[in-house]
Amino acid sequence: MSSSDASKDKFYEDLHALLATVPKVDKLIVFDNFNTPIGTDHAAWQGVLDPHGLGSCNDNGLLLLCTFAKHRLLLTNTFFRLPMREKATWMHLHNNAIVETRWCLLRNVIQSTALLVLGRAHCQHQDWFDDDDVDISNLLAEKNGLHKAYMDLRTDATKADFFRSRRLVQQRLREMQDAWMIRKAEEIQGYADRNERKNFLKAIKAIYGPCINGTAPLLRSDGKTLLTEKSQILKRWAEHFRSVLNCSPAISEAAIDRLPQVDTNNDLDLPPSLPETIRAV
Structure with missing residues (x-):
């Protein structure tokens, strides 16, 4: 960084405010070229810096280390023993289009790899519509079809068909939700009456999901x-x-x-x- 001290302080204040908005339970990865030497004093910065740092730490490096220590982040490029020519960037990318292109490429690779290896997250708790997913999909498909017909041809008949279908769908969804809630309440009450504490807590956790402490x-x-x-x-x-x-x-x-x-x-x-x-x- 060749900016003024005020600009540097403002940058790290904004970075600190942004990082503070991330929940502690989330896994955070920060991609950036901070372009500052951070030194090799890993004993003084345990948990942030490993032995394979670069150069001698200056004021910019100290700001970066303090920010990462405050948010419990790791400078992962210091964890690996690399040749000196691969520890830093040697050419400044003045063209923002090149930076944007590289970022999009990196983003796409990370997203595609994560989907391939990890897959999408599954819901950890039960919802009232899970048991009737097929019936709900059919009801919504019928209503959407009548809505499209009404949009394509605005007549009294198509309007009446659409509004009648929408009213019936809302009524049916309320009935499904009420029936599901009654079944779950009877199931949980049965566990409580039989003093099955484990099943009682398991059923409640399945509905409301695990507690997130943060x-x-x-x-x-x-x-x-x-x-x-x-x-x-x-x-x-x-x-x-x-x-x-x-x-x-x-x-x-x-x-x-x-x-x-x-x-x-x-x-x-x-x-x-x-x-x-x-x-x-």
């Missing part, structure tokens, strides 16, 4: 800085509740003195009589 980022009291570390977030919550619950009361003695005073009615302190109790009951 710490959401939190803004500092200034409303600008985003906190991502768990310890910082806990301190911020403690600070917030201390300011809300432990604030000193604002009591005006003069206002209290201005309140009208009345004589004490000691009769109200007496226990209720029998007629009063009977009347109250």
Whole structure:
């Protein structure tokens, strides 16, 4: 980077804000040519830098290392022992079209490889429409066909057919959803009545999916800085509740003195009589 210090700081602030929006449970890969030496001091940057770094760390490299350490990212190109000529880029790509072409090629290769090896993610929980998927598809196909016919030929007959089909589809879908919910409720209630705790929890988990534990980022009291570390977030919550619950009361003695005073009615302190109790009951 040959930019000014302000531009560099702004770049890393924007990068930090962007990385902070990624959930902790996600797998994050950052592709970029940061074009800065990061050194080889892997002992000081454990978990971020491995022995095969490049050059001597400068201010730019320190900013990069701090950002990666804060977000628990690894500089993977330092994990492999490569020839010196392959550790850095030696030619600047001035043409943005070349960069875009290479990025599209890389993106397509990664996506196609991921689909081939990993496949698409499957739903981890049950939905009410899973058991009636074929019937729902047929209902929607019929409704879509009548909608297309109405769009192609706008007559009273095609309009009536489409609206009638849409009304029937909505009614049928509600019936399917209600029936599924009743079946699941009876199934779960049966597990509870038979004290089958394992099946009870398994059935609930199948409907609602597994619990995802994660710490959401939190803004500092200034409303600008985003906190991502768990310890910082806990301190911020403690600070917030201390300011809300432990604030000193604002009591005006003069206002209290201005309140009208009345004589004490000691009769109200007496226990209720029998007629009063009977009347109250």
